[in-house]
Each structure stands twice: as structure tokens, then as C-alpha cells.
Amino acid sequence: MKFNVDSIARRCSRLVGIGGILRDYCGEVKIIFSKALGEADSNLAEMMAVKESLLIFSVSRWNENHKLLIESDLSNAVKWTKHPIQHHDE
Template sequence: MLGFKPFLGNSTAIPRKPSPDLLCLLMKKLSKDDFETWCVMVWMIWKERIFVVHGKPGREPLVLLEDIKGWLSKFKRLYSPELPKVCSRLHMGWPLPSPGSLKLNVDAAVDTFSRLIGIGAIIRDGIGAVVATLFTGNMGHFGAFFAECMVVREGLKFSWEEGHNVNLVKCDSLNVIKAIHSRCSLGIKSSIINDIVVNFS
């Protein structure tokens, strides 16, 4: 873990904003944890500098350090990996729905660089024949959980618009499945979970 003290000797003596070349160099030289620490630290010191420039009193270095640690902890919790997937596609294959039923399979992909969420959905019947497919994308800087919530909702919406009443939905995210069954989520995701419950009821 990177140390904080060399950066906090004087909270008003802040260097200019890091150049893209410096960021690329640090990404190559530092570990993932150290680079995340550095980014949060620079962001918080820059924010502190803005307060000082606009006449607000600067905080003591140790107080700022605790704030940095708190934000870093929140960042790591927010972007921590989700729970492992429930099953392996390679070993489990694709189980068919019961005869006369329709099954909706959905999957999401998150591109953090382009801030694009890829949404894919496929509806199959009881013999495995493809009934309808969907592939689209949405712009947004969101994590895997939000993307998986969105892909379930968009898949159900697509099924309804195409006139297909699906009986089973397959999603890879255990956290999303738990949230749907408990009807419990936080913030903007709660409205998406509610949409899923309404569309699938």
C-alpha cells in the first residue's frame, strides 16, 4: 500500500493535475491496489486544494488522511467482484424449459473504458429453438450488479413487446436473483428490481 505522508506535508502545496502520460506510467508501474490508492488520494488532495483556494480553512493532514482512507474503503466495496456465478456453462449446458414454455436467457457485459453496457437476450422454446433475440447497448458508468439488473429488465421488456410470455428467466448473477426474490435493493437499482417483478408477475 502506498504511504500518504509524503503527499500531506503541506495541504496547500499541491502539484498540477496529473498528465495522461503520468497516469499511464503509474498504471504500468503500480499494483492495482496502489494505483487505486493513488487516484483516490490525488482526488481528495485536489478537492482540498480547491477549498483552500476559495478561502475555506484547510484540514489537518491526519484528518484528511482519515477521509482519504474512508473514501478508498467505499471505492473498494463498490467495485469489489460479485459472488461467483451459480453454475458453469461448460459443464451444465443449456437445460431446456418444459414443453410449451419459453425461456429467456440474458447476459450483460460492462466496458469500463467506453462506459458501455452490452445487453444480450435470447428466447428459446421447449425444444431449444430460438424464438427471438436481442442485442443492444446503453451508455453509463455502472458496475456489474447494475448491468445485470438492467439486462433482466430489458430482456423481459423485449419479450413483452414481441408478444412472448416467458415462463423462466436465466441470469448469471446470484446477487440479482436474491434481490429479485427479496424485492430489496438500494438507490436507483430498486426501481429496476420493481420493474422486473412487475413484468414477470
């Protein structure tokens, strides 16, 4: 199963929101979420989207017998998720 996640920021402020969509191997939509976060930077918002998708999947009926792939367009989110102890300045 694959969760596509993303964040969005208002141009004139630091107000951000997150969202995601979970699909099965046939592309059928299983779960959609969106959430306002308030003020944050884009890196934090993208990481919160990844975190939210993990939380949602962990309590779903698919978590015991399906693997999860999370797709994000922010390279730092991918790096930090794969290597949470290391610090990345990019």
C-alpha cells in the same frame, strides 16, 4: 420459454451492454436482443438485462400462454428479482 441474459463491460471503462436470447422448450431461438447502455456497473447492467427481457416477453405473442424462466449468471440479479424490497449487500 427461457430467456438467457447477460451483460458485458469494457475492461478499461465503465461502458456496458446487455443481451439476451429467448428459446422455446425445444431450444428453438425466438428472440435475440442486444443493447448498449453507456456507463454503468455490472450489477445495474445485469438487472437491466433482466428488465429488458421481461419487457420484450410481455409484448410478445407468447406471453399469454407460456411461462417465462429468466436465467442470469449474477446472483444479485436473481436475489433482487425474487425479493425486490430486501436489500442485499453481496
